[in-house]
Amino acid sequence: MNTPWIDHSGIVAPMMDDNINTDAxxxxxxxxxxxxxxxxxxxFANQRYLDTQRDPNPxxxxxxxxxxxxxxxxxxxxxxxxxxxxxxxxxxxxFGIRAVVAESFASIFxxxxxxxxxxxxxxxxxxxxxxxxxxxxDPAAHHVAIxxxxxxxxxxxxxIPFEIADNPRRMLLNGVSPIDETLVFRxxxxxxxxxxxxxxxxxxS
Amino acid sequence: MMPRTLFEKIRDLHVVSKLEDxxxxxxxxxxxxxxxxxxxxxSNMLDDxxxxxxxxxxxxxxxxxxxxxxxxxxxxxxxxxxxxxDEMRRTTKTLGLGLFDVDxxxxxxxxxxxxxxxxxxxxxxMVCPDSHTCTLGALGALAWGIGSTExxxxxxxxxxxxxxxxxIRFSLTGQRxxxxxxxxxxxxxxxxxxxxxxxxxxxxFAGPAxxxxxxxxxxxxxxMGVEFGAFTVIIAPDEKTIEYVAGRAxxxxxxxxxxxxxxxxxxxSDRDAKFDLDLTIDVSSISxxxxxxxxxxxxxxxxADLPTPESDQPDLLRAIDYMGLTAGAPLLGMPIDGAFIGSxxxxxxxxxxxxxxxxxxxxxxxxxRGICVPGSTAVKLAAEAEGLDLIFKAAxxxxxxxxxxxxxxAGGETFAPKSRVVSSTNRSFEGRQGPGVRTHITSPETVxxxxxxxEIADLRKFPS
Numbered sequence: 224m225n226t227p228w229i230d231h232s233g234i235v236a237p238m239m240d241d242n243i244n245t246d247a248x249x250x251x252x253x254x255x256x257x258x259x260x261x262x263x264x265x266x267f268a269n270q271r272y273l274d275t276q277r278d279p280n281p282x283x284x285x286x287x288x289x290x291x292x293x294x295x296x297x298x299x300x301x302x303x304x305x306x307x308x309x310x311x312x313x314x315x316x317x318f319g320i321r322a323v324v325a326e327s328f329a330s331i332f333x334x335x336x337x338x339x340x341x342x343x344x345x346x347x348x349x350x351x352x353x354x355x356x357x358x359x360x361d362p363a364a365h366h367v368a369i370x371x372x373x374x375x376x377x378x379x380x381x382x383i384p385f386e387i388a389d390n391p392r393r394m395l396l397n398g399v400s401p402i403d404e405t406l407v408f409r410x411x412x413x414x415x416x417x418x419x420x421x422x423x424x425x426x427x428s
Numbered sequence: 429m430m431p432r433t434l435f436e437k438i439r440d441l442h443v444v445s446k447l448e449d450x451x452x453x454x455x456x457x458x459x460x461x462x463x464x465x466x467x468x469x470x471s472n473m474l475d476d477x478x479x480x481x482x483x484x485x486x487x488x489x490x491x492x493x494x495x496x497x498x499x500x501x502x503x504x505x506x507x508x509x510x511x512x513x514d515e516m517r518r519t520t521k522t523l524g525l526g527l528f529d530v531d532x533x534x535x536x537x538x539x540x541x542x543x544x545x546x547x548x549x550x551x552x553x554m555v556c557p558d559s560h561t562c563t564l565g566a567l568g569a570l571a572w573g574i575g576s577t578e579x580x581x582x583x584x585x586x587x588x589x590x591x592x593x594x595x596i597r598f599s600l601t602g603q604r605x606x607x608x609x610x611x612x613x614x615x616x617x618x619x620x621x622x623x624x625x626x627x628x629x630x631x632x633f634a635g636p637a638x639x640x641x642x643x644x645x646x647x648x649x650x651x652m653g654v655e656f657g658a659f660t661v662i663i664a665p666d667e668k669t670i671e672y673v674a675g676r677a678x679x680x681x682x683x684x685x686x687x688x689x690x691x692x693x694x695x696x697s698d699r700d701a702k703f704d705l706d707l708t709i710d711v712s713s714i715s716x717x718x719x720x721x722x723x724x725x726x727x728x729x730x731x732a733d734l735p736t737p738e739s740d741q742p743d744l745l746r747a748i749d750y751m752g753l754t755a756g757a758p759l760l761g762m763p764i765d766g767a768f769i770g771s772x773x774x775x776x777x778x779x780x781x782x783x784x785x786x787x788x789x790x791x792x793x794x795x796x797r798g799i800c801v802p803g804s805t806a807v808k809l810a811a812e813a814e815g816l817d818l819i820f821k822a823a824x825x826x827x828x829x830x831x832x833x834x835x836x837x838a839g840g841e842t843f844a845p846k847s848r849v850v851s852s853t854n855r856s857f858e859g860r861q862g863p864g865v866r867t868h869i870t871s872p873e874t875v876x877x878x879x880x881x882x883e884i885a886d887l888r889k890f891p892s
Contacts, residue, residue, distance in 0.1 A: 240742070240743055240746075241624075241723075241743050242623055242624070242723045242743070244855075244857050246836070246855070246857045246858075246859065246860055247857065247858065247859075250837070250859060251836050251837060251838040251839070252506075252507065252508070252837065252838050252839030254464070254508070254512075254838075255508040255511075256508075256511060257467050257468050257471050257511055257512060257515045258468075259468070259472075269858065269859050269863070299743075300624050301623055301624035301627070301657055304623065304624070304654075304655075304657065305559065305654075305855060305857060306558075306559050306836075306855075307465065307557055307558055307559040307573040307574060307575055308464075308465065308575075309465065309468070309557070309575035309576045309577060312575070327624055327627055328627075329624075329627070329654075329657060330627070330628065330657075330659050331559060331573050331574060331575055331654075334574070334575060334578060335575035335577065335578075338575060338577040338578060339577065388449045388451075388591065389448055389449050390447065390448060390449055390451065390589070401581055401589070402478065402580065402581050402584050402585060405453065405581065405585040405587055405589070406584075406585060408444060408445050408453060408585075408587070409585075411444050411445050411453075412444055412455070412481075412585060412586050412587055415442075415444045415455050416455065416482070416586065419455070423551075423687075423688070423691065424684050424687070425679075425680030425681065425684035425685075425687065425688045426457055426549075426552065427484075428680075428681055428683075428684060
């Protein structure tokens with residue numbers, strides 16, 4: 224069960240590279256516990272720290288004020304590609320990220336975001352770029368405002384509509400558990416497997 | 429009846445309920461788990477007091493962070509890794525699930541053992557919290573990678589929600605040249621179309637050049653589907669598939685074989701089935717292909733020059749810089765420090781056989797560290813039975829126990845920063861094989877030949 228996703232306005236960190244992969248979001252060695260919590264420290268560890276002593280790299284955006292308090296990230300195309308590791312999303316969530324805006328998303332990462340209450344918003348390249356340019360003028364004051372009910376994202380006095388399928392939107396808005404939602408179909412699920420046992424016996428013997 | 433694609437036929441067979449948005453709730457036949465992500469799914473299920481709906485559908489192994497040193501212990505040297513191994517052992521025991529542990533002959537990389545043990549079968553739906561689950565589409569299974577939370581859903585409900593996806597068919601035609609294998613073909617395609625090309629699509633590989641591939645070669649082709657951005661990849665089962673599957677541990681018993689085969693023979697896209705994109709690619713002009721950069725689409729023919737990025741291509745400029753290369757220069761002849769043969773892409777018996785053919789009677793170039801990690805304990809034993817280990821070792825390669833090993837870096841063993849490594853793996857991301865390591869992904873034959881030459885080398889010059 225996630226916290227219901229309510230309208231959000233926050234500091235945006237533009238990280239506009241294409242193909243930002245989940246290894247970069249959290250390197251494998253930072254997956255230190257069998258838990259979804261306490262992973263913020265490992266977020267972007269390869270870029271965020273200068274050495275094994277974990278001195279912050281001053282050139283990395285999330286180490287620079289006001290981006291240390293970013294709640295929205297801007298990525299390029301194919302965001303979250305690579306490994307299926309959900310730790311990437313748990314680390315983003317633990318850091319305080321509420322939404323990722325990108326030109327496009329890798330499928331597993333997008334599903335992982337929704338499952339963990341992070342809103343993935345896909346926008347055309349020129350709109351992501353325009354948003355980044357506006358943010359960069361005054362990152363502390365230029366907050367982007369996201370309204371999930373209305374499916375709009377606001378910046379620079381504009382309200383841009385975005386697309387999100389009804390089901391993920393509803394799940395984010397209500398914070399519902401997908402497992403409980405599916406178990407409503409328990410009778411149909413049992414029915415399927417009972418029938419299938421006769422149809423494809425080789426999978427059941 | 430409307431003509432249907434292979435994907436639609438398998439999906440339709442598994443529909444539990446039609447949902448809004450054109451999505452379907454579909455039954456999941458088999459679930460595979462490994463310790464890195466599966467342990468979390470199982471722990472959370474137990475913590476939430478959920479019931480495991482179909483324990484008989486779950487298969488578990490440990491592969492990602494196991495020690496692969498010869499004669500390994502049951503512990504791992506990956507810092508922070510032991511907790512995942514321990515938790516996998518604890519949760520599978522608590523739930524009464526079997527586990528292919530390090531001392532089990534069925535142990536190995538999840539996508540190598542799934543076909544080997546007959547867990548992946550034509551026409552089934554199958555998931556694993558691992559992005560390379562698309563590998564198993566090579567057998568005509570609808571198989572895809574998920575996150576740990578989606579895995580909990582599959583474990584607890586026996587189902588997953590399948591959104592509406594588009595469909596792309598690649599028909600591969602033409603005679604592939606000598607030395608050209610599935611790794612060259614898929615790297616060529618990803619470079620040509622882009623790493624995000626398959627986004628929100630199922631890709632079907634078809635055509636005579638696919639029919640010509642062995643099952644193990646098809647597994648390599650499909651393995652890289654996720655590097656193409658695809659939801660998953662699939663190939664219709666044929667006689668080769670039926671023959672490959674027959675008699676494996678979890679394949680149909682003899683009494684069910686005829687019924688299973690009759691069903692599998694229906695699993696092909698109908699002649700008039702509609703694809704959103706239907707592309708034909710001639711493989712006869714593909715060269716040995718190698719990645720130069722930090723994304724799989726940054727790959728070129730081995731004798732081509734590196735690109736010359738414009739100033740508005742920061743990704744390419746950064747990749748050239750990270751990889752220590754010069755824009756516009758040739759890649760061929762770049763000195764290498766390491767050679768790795770392993771991973772769910774290219775660590776099967778036929779991969780090791782092809783690499784051994786190159787290595788036989790030859791020695792690694794001075795200063796090159798060569799490592800071979802078979803994909804499964806069964807592959808390792810089969811390779812040793814035909815003496816491949818002796819060829820690798822005589823050439824100067826380290827010969828290890830089965831596992832994912834140095835396909836990625838988890839804080840344990842790695843190559844030195846800035847070392848240049850030719851690798852039969854699937855990813856060349858920054859730091860993927862260790863901090864600062866420069867990985868060039870390519871076929872196992874090109875890895876072996878480059879290791880002998882001490883530089884990135886063209887197989888077509890191999891003195892056969």
